[in-house]
Amino acid sequence: MVQPVSAEADNNDFEAHGLSPPGNLTENSKDIHKVGLPQKRKLVSEFADTLKETFFADDPLRPYKDQPRARKLVLGLQFLFPILEWGRNYDLTKFKGDIVAGLTIASLCIPQDIGYAKLANMDPKYGLYSSFVPPLIYAAMGSSRDIAIGPVAVVSLLIGTLVRREIDPTTNKEEYQQLVFTATFFAGVTQAALGFLRLGFLVEFLSHAAIVGFMAGAAITIALQQLKGFLGIRNFTKNTDIVSVMKSVWGSVHHGWNWQTILIGTVFLAFLLSAKYIGKKNKKFFWVPAIAPLISVVLSTLFVYITRADEHGVQIVRKIEKGLNPSSIDRIHFHGHYAAKGFRIGAIVALIALTEAIAIGRTFAAMKDYQLDGNKEMVALGTMNIVGSMTSCYAATGSFSRSAVNFMAGCQTAVSNIIMSMIVMLTLLVITPLFKYTPNAILSAIIISAVISLIDFEAATLIWKVDKLDFIACMGAFLGVVFVSVEIGLLIAVSISIAKILLQVTRPRTALLGHIPRTTIYRNIEQYPEATKVPGALIVRIDSAVYFTNSNYVKERILRWLRDEEEQLHAKTPPKITFLIVEMSPVIDIDTSGLHAFEELYRALRKREVQLVLANPGPVVIQKLHAAKFTELIGEDNIFLSVSEAVMACAPKTLEVV
Numbered sequence: 001m002v003q004p005v006s007a008e009a010d011n012n013d014f015e016a017h018g019l020s021p022p023g024n025l026t027e028n029s030k031d032i033h034k035v036g037l038p039q040k041r042k043l044v045s046e047f048a049d050t051l052k053e054t055f056f057a058d059d060p061l062r063p064y065k066d067q068p069r070a071r072k073l074v075l076g077l078q079f080l081f082p083i084l085e086w087g088r089n090y091d092l093t094k095f096k097g098d099i100v101a102g103l104t105i106a107s108l109c110i111p112q113d114i115g116y117a118k119l120a121n122m123d124p125k126y127g128l129y130s131s132f133v134p135p136l137i138y139a140a141m142g143s144s145r146d147i148a149i150g151p152v153a154v155v156s157l158l159i160g161t162l163v164r165r166e167i168d169p170t171t172n173k174e175e176y177q178q179l180v181f182t183a184t185f186f187a188g189v190t191q192a193a194l195g196f197l198r199l200g201f202l203v204e205f206l207s208h209a210a211i212v213g214f215m216a217g218a219a220i221t222i223a224l225q226q227l228k229g230f231l232g233i234r235n236f237t238k239n240t241d242i243v244s245v246m247k248s249v250w251g252s253v254h255h256g257w258n259w260q261t262i263l264i265g266t267v268f269l270a271f272l273l274s275a276k277y278i279g280k281k282n283k284k285f286f287w288v289p290a291i292a293p294l295i296s297v298v299l300s301t302l303f304v305y306i307t308r309a310d311e312h313g314v315q316i317v318r319k320i321e322k323g324l325n326p327s328s329i330d331r332i333h334f335h336g337h338y339a340a341k342g343f344r345i346g347a348i349v350a351l352i353a354l355t356e357a358i359a360i361g362r363t364f365a366a367m368k369d370y371q372l373d374g375n376k377e378m379v380a381l382g383t384m385n386i387v388g389s390m391t392s393c394y395a396a397t398g399s400f401s402r403s404a405v406n407f408m409a410g411c412q413t414a415v416s417n418i419i420m421s422m423i424v425m426l427t428l429l430v431i432t433p434l435f436k437y438t439p440n441a442i443l444s445a446i447i448i449s450a451v452i453s454l455i456d457f458e459a460a461t462l463i464w465k466v467d468k469l470d471f472i473a474c475m476g477a478f479l480g481v482v483f484v485s486v487e488i489g490l491l492i493a494v495s496i497s498i499a500k501i502l503l504q505v506t507r508p509r510t511a512l513l514g515h516i517p518r519t520t521i522y523r524n525i526e527q528y529p530e531a532t533k534v535p536g537a538l539i540v541r542i543d544s545a546v547y548f549t550n551s552n553y554v555k556e557r558i559l560r561w562l563r564d565e566e567e568q569l570h571a572k573t574p575p576k577i578t579f580l581i582v583e584m585s586p587v588i589d590i591d592t593s594g595l596h597a598f599e600e601l602y603r604a605l606r607k608r609e610v611q612l613v614l615a616n617p618g619p620v621v622i623q624k625l626h627a628a629k630f631t632e633l634i635g636e637d638n639i640f641l642s643v644s645e646a647v648m649a650c651a652p653k654t655l656e657v658v
Contacts, residue, residue, distance in 0.1 A: 035622055035639050079376070083140045086413060094412035101411035102419020104290045105148045105402045109420060110427055111293040112151075112402075112450060114317065114435065115443035118229075119156040119222065120394055121169040122180065124317055125432070127151050129325045130388060132424045134396040135417035137384035143373045145413050146364035147357060148402035148420065149384070153451050154218045155353050155395050157225070159183060161240055161486050162345045166338075179342055182333045185389035186346030191354055192382025200374045203354050207500070209467070210493035211355060212459045213474035217481025217489050219454035222447060229444035230265040232258030232313060242482050258313040264303070265441035268296045272449035286408035293446045300442040301435065315440045320432040324425065325391040332389060348487065349395050350382075357381055357398035364407050401450055469500050508544030510557050512565075513583060513643065520644040522583070536576065537650050538565050539643060541583035546594030555597040558582070559604060579650040580610050583643050584617040595628045602634055613650060615643045 067075065078085040109131050117127030131150040138149045159180060163169075169176040194200055206214075224245045228236040233256045237248035275292035278285050303309070310316045333339040358374055365372040385395055406416055464471045473496035481489030511524040514531030522539055525531045533539075540558050544550065558580070566577060590598075602612050612634050617625060622639075625631050631639060640646040 035617060035641055080379075081140050082143050082376070083414065090413065090415070095415065097410040097412040098415040099419050101406050101409035101416040103423065104287055104409040105406050105416065106420040106423035107291045107294040108402055108405055109148070109150050109399075110424065111297045111443065111446050112399075113424075114320075114438070115447045116151040116153060116156040117394075118440070118443060119153065119225065119447065120151070120160040120180065121164055121176065122160075122394060124320050124435070125428070126177075126392060126394055128320075128424055128428055128432070129391065130393040130396045132421050132428065133325055133391045133393055134384040134388045135421040137387050138380050139414040139417045139421075141376075141380035141383055142414055143371075143376045143380070144361040144365060144398075145368065145370070146403055146407045146411060147361050147398040147414075147417075148406045149417055150396050150399055150402065150420075151394065152353075152356065152397055152399045153222050153447060153454070154215065154356065155349060155397055157218060157222050157240075158349055158352060158486055159345070159394060162348065164238065166341050166345075175338075178331045178333060179338055179345075180394050181328050181331050181389045181392070182338060182342030183345040183349060184385055184393065184395045185332050186343040187350040187353065187395050188346075188382045188385030188387075188389060190347050190350035190382070191378050191385060194350075194354070195375045195378030195380075195382060198375050200354075200358075200378055203351060203358065206351070206355050206493060207470065207473060207497040208459075209463045209470035209474040210477045210497050211359070212456055212463065213477035214481060214489055214493045216455045216460070217478040218486060219451040220482055221486065222451045226444035226448050229315065229440035230262070230269075230448070231256070232261030232315060232441065234315075240486060241484055258315075260309050260312055260314050261439065261441045264300055264309075264314065264439050265445050268300055268442050269445040269448060272296060272445060273452075276449060276453075283408060286405060290405045290409070293449075296442050296446065297435070297438055301438045304439050305437040309439070310437065317435050317438040317440065317443070320435050322429060322432050324428055325393065327390065328392040329390045346395075348490065350385075352490070353385075353395055353397035354378060354381065356400070360398040360400050360403050364403060367407070401453060469503070473497055473500060502549075505544070505547070506549045507553060508542065508550050510543065510554070510561070511541045512561060513539040513541055515647070520642075522643040522647075534647055534650075537579040537581055537647065538562055538577050539581045539583060539647075541586065543586045545589040546587055546597065547589070547591050548593035551591075551594040551597035554594075555601045555604075558601060562605075562608070562610070577610060579613055580605055581613045581615055581643060581646045581650065583615045584621060585615075587621055588618060590621050590624055592628075595624060595630060598630060599633065602630075611638065611650075613646050614639045615646045616641060 110128065113127030113131050114124040115127070117124045117130075120126075135149040138147070142149075163176060163179050163183060167176045167179055194202065220242070221240050224242060225240065227233065227245065227249050231249065231252075233249070233252050235248075235252065235256065237244045239245070272289075272292050276289040279287075279289035304314060304316060333342055358372075358377055361372045361377060381397060385393075388394075388396060409416075460471075460474060463474050473493065476496045477489050477493035479489075480492035511526070512533075513522040514525040514528065514533050515522055516528060516531050523531055524541070525533070538561065540561055542554055542558075544554075546554055562577065562580060569577065598612075605612050614625075614634070617639065622631075625639075637649075640649065
């Protein structure tokens with residue numbers, strides 16, 4: 001057992017071996033501190049605190065403490081409906097910003113909604129329906145000031161792809177729509193349940209890298225799907241993979257393409273991309289790309305009407321029925337075969353929609369320096385989709401392009417969503433017949449110009465530079481979406497993300513530490529080449545919790561460090577290693593398998609005549625070491641507060657071997 005170094009220890013011994021004195025050795029036992037052992041807590045209390053930190057870290061009940069019943073009721077209503085809280089301070093100045101923002105995003109959303117509805121294989125009116133009811137619900141319940149709600153390209157593609165695999169939208173249109181509403185209902189239920197149960201952390205299993213790859217793949221898939229309308233092809237593949245799409249495109253080049261359609265699509269796509277470039281180069285002209293889609297729709301519709309290009313093969317929207325959202329409660333499958341399919345599709349849609357909405361909300365909340373309640377957002381998004389499914393809407397979520405325009409237009413609150421919703425309502429009541437001659441090519445051009453921004457080359461390049469495993473997840477998701485299908489790409493994204501977690505858990509990093517000259521600091525010798533090893537001692541740091549998944553690896557890795565070091569020392573013939581110091585600061589927890597691995601490590605070291613020394617175990621770890629009597633096994637005098645103090649005690653003994 002190691003005895004604390006005495007006051008007579010000569011600092012020159014360290015200097016003789018190229019080491020600065022590891023600490024002030026002028027006093028005796030005062031220089032060596034014991035590792036604190038926290039007071040043992042009751043099982044119920046410990047479990048309750050863990051549960052609270054996992055699910056209720058924000059302490060949602062704190063505002064209700066010591067409040068009268070009436071006040072609790074008011075606070076409860078404000079929690080469910082934030083509009084009751086911020087609405088009290090609403091004024092004309094804020095309304096001016098919101099009305100400009102609302103009108104701007106309405107001009108963008110109307111043409112997009114018609115196009116996205118086609119992407120979901122729904123009639124154009126359903127896209128407009130989905131920008132009328134859901135934004136009103138979100139405005140009352142959401143906590144973000146900047147998110148613009150409505151159909152989005154990725155979710156529309158996901159619904160269109162997954163539902164079409166079950167029902168053909170051309171031969172069984174009514175059943176197809178019923179399954180879409182069912183999937184939307186269960187998407188809302190899933191989102192609301194995650195919020196109420198405070199399980200929002202499940203969404204985090206989709207890593208940023210996987211999302212970047214998935215979104216880029218979805219953008220290319222969506223753009224490829226628009227070639228049907230952009231080129232005027234009537235018979236188009238139902239598959240979404242790039243090989244099938246390109247076969248369908250080139251297979252119809254001689255008899256399926258329509259030059260008038262291509263001309264309309266090309267001219268207006270160039271106009272839309274130019275408008276987007278202007279808005280990107282000069283933020284003052286943010287309204288240019290916002291109103292460009294509506295201008296394109298108006299001009300192209302007028303052109304087709306005047307020239308009667310529809311009689312020469314140019315496909316048009318034709319009739320969009322006037323009127324507000326009809327009830328669709330009786331069209332939702334609450335039980336039976338289609339209910340199960342709707343639940344499966346809805347759960348997938350819910351996670352993608354949540355991931356996109358929360359990422360958008362957090363981005364703009366950070367810009368304006370306010371907090372976004374993730375669980376509250378899930379409840380709001382879920383509720384709006386549940387209500388939406390009962391009012392002929394398909395799944396809606398936060399749109400990045402519209403939210404960016406909303407932000408730049410100076411929105412102040414969620415009232416901008418209400419303004420947008422009112423404009424859509426007027427469109428449904430009055431303007432929809434005017435879209436009769438709108439060419440499908442212009443809708444394809446609008447969607448292509450919108451999804452291009454989903455391809456983030458800068459993010460992919462940064463991922464490659466920072467983390468190669470993340471880049472594999474990114475490319476796996478991208479290639480899965482482009483070459484197979486959207487759901488396979490999503491599955492690959494989740495699988496690679498989870499595989500990365502498992503790899504990091506089962507193979508944690510360990511490091512050899514050395515002494516930084518003229519300090520009492522010990523750091524990784526790979527990161528700090530000037531760090532020197534302590535003669536006769538090997539210092540290892542474990543950079544992870546030690547669980548059953550990695551305990552055996554940690555033990556074997558430490559023994560490998562020891563074998564490698566002994567082989568090097570044998571060749572140079574300096575002092576033999578007599579102490580193995582394990583720095584345990586990063587070890588936040590240890591389980592019974594980890595304790596068993598440390599016992600095996602201790603016995604293996606005893607056979608080599610090497611003493612195991614621990615430095616700075618945390619409160620949870622030291623409690624478990626005491627409970628397992630491991631501290632008695634190695635001796636409490638071999639557990640130190642820091643590596644420096646461990647070296648202070650061990651170094652004089654190692655120097656005796658010289």
